[in-house]
Amino acid sequence: MTTDPGEIPPSDALSEVSLNSLTESIDRFDARIQAGTAALSEPGARRDLDIIIRNNRDLRERWAALEAASGGKAPRAVAATKTPLSRVISGKLLDDLGI
Amino acid sequence: MTLHEDTAGNTSFSRTSPGLQLAIDSTSLGAFKTCPRWYYYTVIQGWESKFENVHFVFGLCMHEGRERYYHARARGEPHEEALRVALAYVLTKTWDTRLGRPWISTHETKNRLTLIRTLIWYLDRFGESDPLQTIVLSNGKPAVELSFRFDTQLETKGGEHWLLCGHIDRLGRLNDHVYIDDLKTTSRTISASFFTQFTPHNQFSLYSIAGRVIWHEPVAGLIADAVQVAVNFSRFERAMVPRSEPYLNEWFNGTSRWLQQMEVCATAGTAAEAAGLDPALGWPMNDMSCNNFSYGDGSRGGCPAREICSRNPASREASLRTEFKRRIWDPLQRRGDV
Numbered sequence: 548m549t550t551d552p553g554e555i556p557p558s559d560a561l562s563e564v565s566l567n568s569l570t571e572s573i574d575r576f577d578a579r580i581q582a583g584t585a586a587l588s589e590p591g592a593r594r595d596l597d598i599i600i601r602n603n604r605d606l607r608e609r610w611a612a613l614e615a616a617s618g619g620k621a622p623r624a625v626a627a628t629k630t631p632l633s634r635v636i637s638g639k640l641l642d643d644l645g646i
Numbered sequence: 647m648t649l650h651e652d653t654a655g656n657t658s659f660s661r662t663s664p665g666l667q668l669a670i671d672s673t674s675l676g677a678f679k680t681c682p683r684w685y686y687y688t689v690i691q692g693w694e695s696k697f698e699n700v701h702f703v704f705g706l707c708m709h710e711g712r713e714r715y716y717h718a719r720a721r722g723e724p725h726e727e728a729l730r731v732a733l734a735y736v737l738t739k740t741w742d743t744r745l746g747r748p749w750i751s752t753h754e755t756k757n758r759l760t761l762i763r764t765l766i767w768y769l770d771r772f773g774e775s776d777p778l779q780t781i782v783l784s785n786g787k788p789a790v791e792l793s794f795r796f797d798t799q800l801e802t803k804g805g806e807h808w809l810l811c812g813h814i815d816r817l818g819r820l821n822d823h824v825y826i827d828d829l830k831t832t833s834r835t836i837s838a839s840f841f842t843q844f845t846p847h848n849q850f851s852l853y854s855i856a857g858r859v860i861w862h863e864p865v866a867g868l869i870a871d872a873v874q875v876a877v878n879f880s881r882f883e884r885a886m887v888p889r890s891e892p893y894l895n896e897w898f899n900g901t902s903r904w905l906q907q908m909e910v911c912a913t914a915g916t917a918a919e920a921a922g923l924d925p926a927l928g929w930p931m932n933d934m935s936c937n938n939f940s941y942g943d944g945s946r947g948g949c950p951a952r953e954i955c956s957r958n959p960a961s962r963e964a965s966l967r968t969e970f971k972r973r974i975w976d977p978l979q980r981r982g983d984v
Contacts (some may be wrong), residue, residue: 550670569759570759571764573737573758573759574945575736576737577737577741577748580743581739581743581746582737582742585734585737585738586734587727587730587731587734592734593730596730596733596734597730599733599737599762600729600730600733601768603762603763603766603767604766604770606763607763607767607879610704610878610879614879
């Protein structure tokens with residue numbers, strides 16, 4: 548089964564690959580926002596949103612499975628949904644520079 | 647700036663008694679109860695931290711995303727489409743087209759990724775199959791982000807009336823009873839003790855009274871809709887926050903005392919100003935609150951103005967201008983105009 552660009556490959560758990568797929572799917576919609584093509588009436592906008600939604604639902608199912616396997620306790624995941632560090636650094640510098 | 651100049655652009659203040667706020671919301675009242683000087687700085691003078699309050703941004707986006715969802719559903723859109731509407735709104739709101747980049751949060755749990763995840767998970771859980779069904783108003787709009795105000799019938803010495811006002815997140819119906827639903831986002835674990843913080847609670851008591859005043863049906867109570875935002879998951883819990891009639895009567899009587907104190911401070915501040923002194927003298931510091939300040943996510947710590955109050959009075963104004971920025975906190979400004 549092929550996956551849409553930016554969609555989490557089914558074989559992955561909460562891994563770095565999942566995080567990259569999630570951010571990639573959001574990046575695609577961000578590019579639409581910047582280009583002014585993010586309205587739901589725009590071709591492909593719904594599809595891009597659906598990929599983001601599907602990715603997050605997938606994360607939920609996998610998290611629930613990990614939690615169940617841990618006896619109901621919140622397990623430690625391989626990857627975390629943190630903002631990538633490079634973005635944090637560059638964003639903060641941009642804030643300080645007023646850019 | 648004088649008291650009159652400080653409040654000239656704020657419609658919630660008296661035009662005849664400088665520094666006297668007449669339209670009070672839970673933020674204003676809570677600020678005064680915490681520390682009159684904090685209230686003077688943040689509500690009368692309008693200072694707020696230059697640093698972004700990530701809890702405020704995150705909470706606002708969740709509220710507004712949820713609002714867009716309910717409006718789409720009230721228009722007849724199915725769940726999936728309403729979810730797209732909400733998600734597109736939040737993504738757009740957290741994108742800076744001028745800088746060409748997203749909202750940057752350095753907070754471990756409250757950032758754009760967790761915001762998107764939390765919104766989707768929340769609406770999947772409580773959107774379509776929520777037992778608490780959003781009430782639809784007679785104009786066809788959902789009862790969400792409702793701005794309210796009512797006359798307390800309490801009079802100032804100058805004969806003006808105090809209003810109590812605010813914004814209710816949502817009115818919903820559960821088992822034929824009407825409830826106020828208030829959304830709270832937090833990084834804390836949601837346990838039974840999490841909900842105990844809401845009694846006593848300034849905002850929830852005000853909303854409970856407002857529900858009895860503004861809605862044509864009896865409002866059975868308030869439901870706290872808690873959203874825990876963790877690094878890798880989001881979790882949701884709800885609890886009733888009861889308020890009996892005697893309890894609300896006591897809160898209202900207590901509020902009338904607080905309003906009188908606000909007038910005492912405004913009078914003292916005006917007198918100080920007339921004598922060529924700093925009007926801030928009318929609003930004393932509560933130095934027992936400096937290290938017990940309540941933040942937006944329920945945590946406590948040092949007051950954001952503690953550094954200012956620690957300085958000599960003569961240097962505080964300059965410090966405020968350097969470390970804070972001005973905005974107008976006007977409880978009479980409506981929200982929910984979707």
